[in-house]
Amino acid sequence: MLKLQNVSLSHGAFTLLEGLDLTINSGDFMTVIGENGCGKSTLLRCIAGLHSSYKGKVTFGQKSVNDWPSKLLAKKRAFVNQHNQVQFAFITEEVLQLGRTNQHESQHQSNALICQMAEQLSIGHLFGRDVRTLSGGERQRVFIAKALVQLLPNANETKNGRDFEGKLLLLDEPTSALDFRFQKAMMEIVKGFCLQGLGVMCVSHDINLILPYATQVILLANGRCLAQGSASNVINAQNLHQCFGVMPKLIPQHNSVPYITH
Template structure:
């Protein structure tokens, strides 16, 4: 299990994350939701150890995250960042293979198969030989998702895996947004814990098991999406009117009303 104990973070005197104690369970999709500047990416960067812990603790399998060797940690968790900058003239398959750098090495044939399978899982199998630099934003996003999947493709003995996604649907069209999150849910069956920063409340309602709502660096709400995401919350943190609806099969969703007179 991955958990935080009074985790907090400040930068240049500005509080980015107030003390937070939460747990992330294997086999569940945890969404992190909230407006811009709420602390969502900050939390993900701390959980992945991209940023050091300023205050409090992060524990992975009851060991402080700071005690883990970088290579060992890379076999347990992979993070998909918001930005996908890469200047080298790599093919899409070579980019995905970068995810295997710290993995337990298999035969060359098996390594190629993992790369191919990861690309196929992300709907990017036909991109394997193409130059990454010449791909569209959405194509690059799918290749980068394949890279992080390849990183944790095989489970370490007796250990859980963690897939951290920072706005994974940002550059994807509507169909691939849903395909991405369906794929994430498929990984739950293998006991993987998925932690995803999402901006669309309806994607959270459709795919997440738990949601953590942050606002101005502070925990605003936590629990099941259907119990947390409602019209009152949308009005309070976004200033937007919304109506809570339910489909005949019991699926909840939010109809957000446009406010054309409002200014950012």
């Protein structure tokens, strides 16, 4: 679905990404981890089309991302930034409605899908609220819901349980503002959508929370890939020491993904 080939990005004399190769297929949950400033968010923003001066090749659905009409690509790829600032007095449901602007459907159909997603993400009680008055965690859940609403097909395009087939969700620190209850709940919801064909690339510092959901893990350091593969193959003391500069303690878990501590 998404493929990067030898992708590099520089800003002046600084190399932000160098020689990255990766592939995400429908249903994959790829987790990108690494220390601050290693290029994780830059990688997401590059795939999201916010950095256009990269070298190499980025293809989506067998076609260069630069060749996709922007409105069509918006139906297939959504990006949730780490910080979502709202300058205007939008209420919650108006933010979600922005995710449906490229769809050809009635207002009734649009509202039905929005209410459905709001119920799944437990944000229906926020309807009618100015998003500027929401807590950081509430606002984060609203913008994740908006991205998912953006990727939902309209009523005439439903695919019998594979509504997210061939679609990509990019998440930058999606649980950073969430409390303990909603962190796990959000990951369970997103992972459930992977079963409907959604491909996910998730950047997170909350490694122990994210790893059990990952089908692929990438360790980044200074814009380069140190290791890539399943969590059980990538997460070991040597790789983590090389990535973060500290020697961790790995506690075995029943799911073969170790718990990481100092």
